[in-house]
Amino acid sequence: MANIILLGPPGAGKGTQAKRLVDERAMVQLSTGDMLREAKTSGTEMGRRVAEVMDKGQLVTDEIVIGLIEEKLTGAQGGGFIFDGFPRTLPQADALSALLARKGQALDAVIEMQVDDDALVARITGRYTCGNCGEVYHDQTRPSKVAGTCDACGSHDLRRRADDNELALKTRLMEYYKKTSPLIGYYYAKGELSTVNGLAEMDAVAAEIAKVLDKT
Numbered sequence: 106m107a108n109i110i111l112l113g114p115p116g117a118g119k120g121t122q123a124k125r126l127v128d129e130r131a132m133v134q135l136s137t138g139d140m141l142r143e144a145k146t147s148g149t150e151m152g153r154r155v156a157e158v159m160d161k162g163q164l165v166t167d168e169i170v171i172g173l174i175e176e177k178l179t180g181a182q183g184g185g186f187i188f189d190g191f192p193r194t195l196p197q198a199d200a201l202s203a204l205l206a207r208k209g210q211a212l213d214a215v216i217e218m219q220v221d222d223d224a225l226v227a228r229i230t231g232r233y234t235c236g237n238c239g240e241v242y243h244d245q246t247r248p249s250k251v252a253g254t255c256d257a258c259g260s261h262d263l264r265r266r267a268d269d270n271e272l273a274l275k276t277r278l279m280e281y282y283k284k285t286s287p288l289i290g291y292y293y294a295k296g297e298l299s300t301v302n303g304l305a306e307m308d309a310v311a312a313e314i315a316k317v318l319d320k321t
Contacts, residue, residue, distance in 0.1 A: 107132075107185040107321045108210060110192070112288060113218030115277045116229040117303040118310060122218070123187045125311050130318070131184040133177070137191045140173045141165060151176065171200050178208050185213070193285045198292075213321040215292040216314055218303030222278060225304070229274050236262035 109132075111119040126132045144152040145159060151172055158165050170191060178186070192198040205211055231244035237260035242249050250256050253263060268277070292298040301313035 106183075107213040107318050108188075108205070109185065109213060109318070110188045110215045110292075111218060112215060112285070112292075113303050114220060114222075114225065114281045115274065116225050117218040117220050118307070119189065119218060121307060122310060122314055123189050126184075126187055126314070126318075132187050133183040133185070134187045134189050135174060135177055135191070136189040137170055137173075140170075140177065144173055167197055167200055170197075171204055174201070175204055175208070178204070178210070192288065195287055195291055198288055212297055214299055214317050215288075215297045216317055217289055217298060217300045218310070219300050220303040225278075226271055226274055228304070229269050230271055232269055233263050233265045235260050236264045 111123060113119050123132075123134045123136075127134050141155055141159065144155040146152065146156075151169070154169060155165060155173075158169070174188075174191070188201070192201050202212070227245070228243070231246070232241065233243070234241050235255040235258065238255060238258040240255055240257040241247075242263070249263065253261055255261075255263060268274070289298065299317045301310055301317070303310060305313070
């Protein structure tokens with residue numbers, strides 16, 4: 106059992122690797138976005154607080170997010186937790202550390218998925234998916250065999266995310282470097298940071314992550 110954080114800029118492949126860890130190691134993925142959407146419709150006291158804030162178009166406070174994470178940590182079973190999208194800032198990292206200490210738990214690894222920005226832009230801007238089955242393609246590295254048709258299900262509903270363009274991605278990268286990249290130094294100083302090549306083939310990245318986890 107291990108508790109981990111996957112760090113890396115948008116498009117580094119954190120979600121893909123988290124899903125593999127859920128499938129292969131029975132880990133529990135704690136995605137802040139998913140937790141907020143779930144809480145909003147849960148009818149609980151915390152859910153009502155989330156709904157009130159989100160309905161006003163306001164940002165959910167760190168206190169609320171920590172509260173949602175605490176609910177998930179309490180009584181949950183599995184192979185450990187993957188923190189996805191949290192922490193994003195140094196105060197959030199401190200808050201998570203305090204929460205885990207209260208629960209008698211700890212972080213076992215923080216894995217940075219390192220990428221080259223130019224290569225990342227090329228990866229993301231060439232990406233498209235099937236709207237029917239979710240199969241992922243790329244203009245250069247994995248185009249569909251027949252233009253406009255999904256290899257897996259035959260659908261013609263191939264689409265690109267609206268923010269998968271160079272300008273939008275560079276804006277998201279700047280936000281990451283300003284707010285989240287300081288966590289790399291933070292966890293390095295605590296002796297908890299490991300790095301993998303986020304631009305390697307999917308299976309190679311998974312193997313590197315497995316090596317880190319097998320040492321914990």
